[in-house]
Amino acid sequence: MPHKWKIAIGILAVAVLIGLISLRSLHRRMVRSAQTQAAEEQARHEVLAAPISTPTDVTAKAKIFWAVGPDQIAPVEVELPLSADPVQRSRQLLHALIVSPPTPGQRTIPADTELFAFYILPDGTAVADFSDALSTETPSGILSEEMAVNSIASTLASNVPGLRRLKILIHGQEVETLAGNVDLTGFFDLNSAAQQASAAH
Amino acid sequence: MHPSTLICRHDGSRPGGARCGVSAILFAVRDLLRVLALAAGVSAFLAVQVVGQPASRQESPPAEPAPQQASAPEAPSPPPAPSGPIIVLDPAHGGTDTGARGEGGMVEKDIVLQIARTVRAELERQGFRVVMTRNDDSNPSYDDRAAVANAYRDAIFISLHVSSTGTVGTVRAYYDQLAPIPPAVVASSAKYRSQPSQTAGLTVWEDAQRPYAGASHHLADLMQIEIAGQFPGSPDTSVGAAVRALRSVAGPAVAVELSSVAAPNLNSLTGTAAPLAAAIARSITAFRASPSGAR
Numbered sequence: 364m365p366h367k368w369k370i371a372i373g374i375l376a377v378a379v380l381i382g383l384i385s386l387r388s389l390h391r392r393m394v395r396s397a398q399t400q401a402a403e404e405q406a407r408h409e410v411l412a413a414p415i416s417t418p419t420d421v422t423a424k425a426k427i428f429w430a431v432g433p434d435q436i437a438p439v440e441v442e443l444p445l446s447a448d449p450v451q452r453s454r455q456l457l458h459a460l461i462v463s464p465p466t467p468g469q470r471t472i473p474a475d476t477e478l479f480a481f482y483i484l485p486d487g488t489a490v491a492d493f494s495d496a497l498s499t500e501t502p503s504g505i506l507s508e509e510m511a512v513n514s515i516a517s518t519l520a521s522n523v524p525g526l527r528r529l530k531i532l533i534h535g536q537e538v539e540t541l542a543g544n545v546d547l548t549g550f551f552d553l554n555s556a557a558q559q560a561s562a563a564h
Numbered sequence: 565m566h567p568s569t570l571i572c573r574h575d576g577s578r579p580g581g582a583r584c585g586v587s588a589i590l591f592a593v594r595d596l597l598r599v600l601a602l603a604a605g606v607s608a609f610l611a612v613q614v615v616g617q618p619a620s621r622q623e624s625p626p627a628e629p630a631p632q633q634a635s636a637p638e639a640p641s642p643p644p645a646p647s648g649p650i651i652v653l654d655p656a657h658g659g660t661d662t663g664a665r666g667e668g669g670m671v672e673k674d675i676v677l678q679i680a681r682t683v684r685a686e687l688e689r690q691g692f693r694v695v696m697t698r699n700d701d702s703n704p705s706y707d708d709r710a711a712v713a714n715a716y717r718d719a720i721f722i723s724l725h726v727s728s729t730g731t732v733g734t735v736r737a738y739y740d741q742l743a744p745i746p747p748a749v750v751a752s753s754a755k756y757r758s759q760p761s762q763t764a765g766l767t768v769w770e771d772a773q774r775p776y777a778g779a780s781h782h783l784a785d786l787m788q789i790e791i792a793g794q795f796p797g798s799p800d801t802s803v804g805a806a807v808r809a810l811r812s813v814a815g816p817a818v819a820v821e822l823s824s825v826a827a828p829n830l831n832s833l834t835g836t837a838a839p840l841a842a843a844i845a846r847s848i849t850a851f852r853a854s855p856s857g858a859r
Contacts, residue, residue: 434730434823502728503664503672505738505821509805510729539706539808543663544656544725546808548770549742 419447428517429469471514473500487527508545516556652713654723655680659703664728666825686841710812721817730823738819739784741804772814779856790843
């Protein structure tokens with residue numbers, strides 16, 4: 364074998380060796396990062412999954428929108444301790460929507476979903492920040508994604524006065540779609556959601 | 565590096581110490597690259613010869629089945645000459661984005677591609693001009709798909725989907741339900757000042773569907789009426805939803821979703837293609853005859 368080939372093969376072998384070493388290190392770092400993220404999610408779950416109670420809570424009837432059959436949602440009247448503060452009231456309502464469907468078949472939001480944060484801007488825009496589970500565990504499809512979004516929008520529109528529109532974030536970020544179809548880059552009109560909700564009664 | 569360094573012989577036989585060694589490495593790397601380039605060129609040439617032509621991301625000619633020999637002696641009548649608007653069929657998802665997944669292994673991206681090919685053949689047989697946003701397992705972006713329709717002046721965009729849920733055998737037509745633009749945004753943004761979605765005759769890409777919302781709603785309603793006649797149990801009216809695939813289409817645009825990947829077998833879904841094509845063809849004909857469809 365010519366000398367030049369031996370040198371070239373040697374260089375290539377060294378390059379491959381360096382690449383393999385880098386790859387292993389990169390893999391270890393990725394695994395560590397994923398473990399850290401999972402631990403953070405778990406910590407958030409423990410803190411935020413608990414029911415929300417405030418000093419102004421009054422037990423009242425609320426209309427929560429769950430599935431009726433495979434392709435519709437409808438309000439179910441439930442008694443809940445609801446805060447006078449619209450932000451806390453919204454959190455209590457969304458918590459009930461996620462954790463308390465009357466039957467598993469009526470669920471519209473994946474059980475692992477958590478509401479990380481909820482804000483109301485001065486112009487009546489509500490911003491709801493959910494965990495990744497809302498995006499990763501909602502079945503892909505216009506119908507299922509639309510039912511999920513409508514159940515959130517209609518529940519808020521029917522029980523929290525003053526809200527005009529809704530923005531949904533996933534883990535603090537704007538995402539393009541919920542699970543591949545329904546657009547989350549825009550806002551959902553809560554006035555029309557309220558009209559649809561009253562029409563469904 | 566001094567020029568004399570490069571005088572070292574190609575075969576590296578001259579004792580040249582470090583300088584000649586570097587030169588030999590350079591020559592070796594150069595030769596290696598030449599061999600690799602030659603091999604790559606030969607591979608590409610062979611690939612083109614075998615495949616016939618390079619793969620196309622969008623709208624490669626469909627692999628139409630060979631026409632069956634008619635048993636009757638007379639030849640079948642030729643299809644009518646293509647006319648009217650371009651119909652852009654958009655099989656949703658593709659590539660690594662599988663869309664809905666059934667427990668039996670059915671995936672939305674494959675089902676909608678099969679259905680789209682059948683719908684295309686049926687629409688072309690009826691004289692419609694049809695293009696597809698993908699004809700293989702690629703996954704064009706939403707904007708690339710919209711761009712296919714926006715390249716024509718009179719395209720009708722139909723995005724095909726299969727759901728994860730819903731009553732099996734039912735079909736729904738969706739139009740893009742856009743949230744109203746808040747007055748504060750209209751006042752503060754130059755792009756909305758003249759009229760929604762248009763400024764100086766240009767269409768705002770991310771809001772391109774807005775001027776066609778009424779036409780799309782009308783087309784979806786007509787399509788749903790036809791669908792309800794073909795697929796029992798389907799709703800009578802279309803549904804407004806924030807469908808991402810429709811948002812940037814500058815023309816009438818509808819998403820059609822079949823339920824669902826929970827169907828007992830693949831044939832029960834792909835078998836819907838012919839009646840679906842008939843429903844789409846009739847609704848487009850009715851749409852074009854209506855005021856909102858006459859452009």
